[in-house]
Amino acid sequence: MNKIKNITHTTLSKQWGTLNRIDYDYQFENGAWKRLSRESYNRGDGAAILLYNVENSTVILTKQFRMPIYENHREEGMSIEVCAGAIDHKDSPLETIIRETEEEVGYKIKNAKQVLTAYTSPGALTEKMFLFVAEYKQELKVDEGGGLASENEDIEVLELSFSKVLEMVENGDIVDAKTIMLLQYAQINTLLHS
Numbered sequence: 001m002n003k004i005k006n007i008t009h010t011t012l013s014k015q016w017g018t019l020n021r022i023d024y025d026y027q028f029e030n031g032a033w034k035r036l037s038r039e040s041y042n043r044g045d046g047a048a049i050l051l052y053n054v055e056n057s058t059v060i061l062t063k064q065f066r067m068p069i070y071e072n073h074r075e076e077g078m079s080i081e082v083c084a085g086a087i088d089h090k091d092s093p094l095e096t097i098i099r100e101t102e103e104e105v106g107y108k109i110k111n112a113k114q115v116l117t118a119y120t121s122p123g124a125l126t127e128k129m130f131l132f133v134a135e136y137k138q139e140l141k142v143d144e145g146g147g148l149a150s151e152n153e154d155i156e157v158l159e160l161s162f163s164k165v166l167e168m169v170e171n172g173d174i175v176d177a178k179t180i181m182l183l184q185y186a187q188i189n190t191l192l193h194s
């Protein structure tokens, strides 16, 4: 990347995550250099998983309040999403998603398959998401899920038919990008029949 030089970081906010202003010299296609500035929010990377059951053609999703969505569109604040969590530095994406699956939806899975990686909002966030799929069965259910009370998580666990959730993507009841990506992955690769 020799199109970029003289990079400086200014921390604008450092609370839950870190918001930096990054100034840099950027060379345009015509060869001209210009000093530019971008704000970049860093709250780490994330992992998400689509849990699916082949016999019943069902998936496990979560429903929870999301303040940034509420800020943008009040009526969409209760967001329906695949199980997901932020990755701690010490953990791998796989370790993270196995732990989150038990905490948020109550299934103790042993393994998961990473199928996609995606920057969720590359103009503003550093976040890279590692997207997984795994089969679930009733015998893997070890508790109710719901998230960690100590972290003020309040997560409703949903078990829905695959055809129903595809309809929810079409009609805008599901608007979370990582969830749409994983459901369409399942559809394209016929993990389930709708």
Ligand SMILES: Nc1nc2c(ncn2[C@@H]2O[C@H](COP(=O)(O)OP(=O)(O)O[C@H]3O[C@H](CO)[C@@H](O)[C@H](O)[C@@H]3O)[C@@H](O)[C@H]2O)c(=O)[nH]1
Binding pocket: 016, 017, 044, 045, 046, 047, 048, 084, 085, 086, 087, 100, 120, 127, 129, 151, 152, 153, 178
């Ligand atoms: N006090 C405070 N707590 C926060 C804040 N942001 C998050 N938290 C707490 O940290 C917990 C994070 O829960 P996780 O399950 O680890 O993450 P997530 O919110 O589900 O996020 C996942 O999905 C996001 C949306 O796609 C991803 O951005 C993220 O990387 C992750 O995969 C939340 O329940 C909440 O309690 C904040 O700004 N302030």
Ligand SMILES: [Mg+2]
Binding pocket: 083, 084, 085, 086, 104
């Ligand atoms: Mg979560």
